[in-house]
Amino acid sequence: MLVGGIEAGGTKFVCAVGDQTGKIIAKTSFPTEGPDETFQEVKRFFADYSLEAIGIGSFGPVDLDKTRATYGTILNTPKLKWKNCDVLNRLKTDFQLPVYLDTDVNAAALGEYKYGAGKDAGSCLYITVGTGIGAGFVKDGKTYIGKNHPEMGHILVQQREDDKFAGNCAYHGSCLEGLASGPAIEKRYGKKGNLLADQQDVWELEAYYLAQAIMNYYLILSPERVIIGGGVMKQEQLYPLIQEKVLELMNRYVAIENIEDFIVAPNLQDEQGIKGAIALTLRDKGV
Ligand SMILES: Nc1ncnc2c1ncn2[C@@H]1O[C@H](COP(=O)(O)OP(=O)(O)OP(=O)(O)O)[C@@H](O)[C@H]1O
Numbered sequence: 001m002l003v004g005g006i007e008a009g010g011t012k013f014v015c016a017v018g019d020q021t022g023k024i025i026a027k028t029s030f031p032t033e034g035p036d037e038t039f040q041e042v043k044r045f046f047a048d049y050s051l052e053a054i055g056i057g058s059f060g061p062v063d064l065d066k067t068r069a070t071y072g073t074i075l076n077t078p079k080l081k082w083k084n085c086d087v088l089n090r091l092k093t094d095f096q097l098p099v100y101l102d103t104d105v106n107a108a109a110l111g112e113y114k115y116g117a118g119k120d121a122g123s124c125l126y127i128t129v130g131t132g133i134g135a136g137f138v139k140d141g142k143t144y145i146g147k148n149h150p151e152m153g154h155i156l157v158q159q160r161e162d163d164k165f166a167g168n169c170a171y172h173g174s175c176l177e178g179l180a181s182g183p184a185i186e187k188r189y190g191k192k193g194n195l196l197a198d199q200q201d202v203w204e205l206e207a208y209y210l211a212q213a214i215m216n217y218y219l220i221l222s223p224e225r226v227i228i229g230g231g232v233m234k235q236e237q238l239y240p241l242i243q244e245k246v247l248e249l250m251n252r253y254v255a256i257e258n259i260e261d262f263i264v265a266p267n268l269q270d271e272q273g274i275k276g277a278i279a280l281t282l283r284d285k286g287v
């Protein structure tokens with residue numbers, strides 16, 4: 001059985017054809033233009049295949065509240081051409097197939113859970129630290145959606161006293177994303193993160209914020225594994241710093257037996273989003 005996956009990002013779309021084992025047989029990507037041009041490309045790519053369903057992990061905010069008429073629509077986005085775009089029905093109309101929609105991070109979480117670093121865990125939290133910060137949670141094969149999807153990147157964390165940066169979240173200033181995303185690092189230090197690799201203090205502060213967030217997520221969700229990916233985590237020295245800080249903050253309140261197995265890097269070489277989108281099509285099959 002072949003299914004289609006779409007990783008719908010704000011800057012690029014990735015489309016792939018694969019099967020339920022996570023095997024991808026064809027893949028393409030193109031820049032995200034307006035909805036008309038972009039969905040035209042999607043249609044062109046999938047036209048060569050006989051698919052049974054399509055899964056899409058979408059940038060947002062996207063309405064995932066099934067009780068609303070706007071279910072499946074992109075809500076208030078700065079990408080004006082996409083505002084109010086009914087992604088779900090558009091795909092259903094174009095392909096006349098079942099379409100499974102979730103957020104981009106939930107799809108990535110599902111990809112790692114099924115095929116990657118969460119394969120042997122009953123639940124996992126996937127955090128991406130990139131242009132934005134987001135997280136998705138999967139338990140027993142199902143992604144978590146509340147009334148609408150969570151926005152875990154915007155939680156409040158304690159700012160370290162010596163950090164005078166006001167934060168760059170347009171809504172909250174110094175929320176987690178405002179203090180620890182890639183653009184926050186760039187704004188605080190006047191340089192992109194990849195040029196700050198040898199500055200230990202930069203990554204200690206970054207780990208301080210990410211560790212607080214992980215402690216909060218852990219106390220609320222109790223995931224079996226935490227997977228952290230995204231551009232900023234290319235700084236591999238962050239992993240031990242975060243692991244150490246989480247243990248310190250937790251202060252043995254909850255015992256974490258093996259921190260190296262608990263907080264880990266992704267395992268799907270940047271394919272967690274697209275493989276997760278494919279896996280979304282299994283949602284009703286109990287696979
Ligand atoms: N090697 C690196 N070290 C530190 N920061 C990096 C590195 N590579 C990329 N970044 C930062 O990561 C951010 C981009 O993240 P990512 O590559 O995950 O892209 P993205 O898909 O735009 O992010 P998002 O998932 O938020 O949409 C940029 O702010 C960039 O400066």
Ligand SMILES: [Zn+2]
Nearest residue numbers: 154169172175
């Ligand atoms: Zn915020």
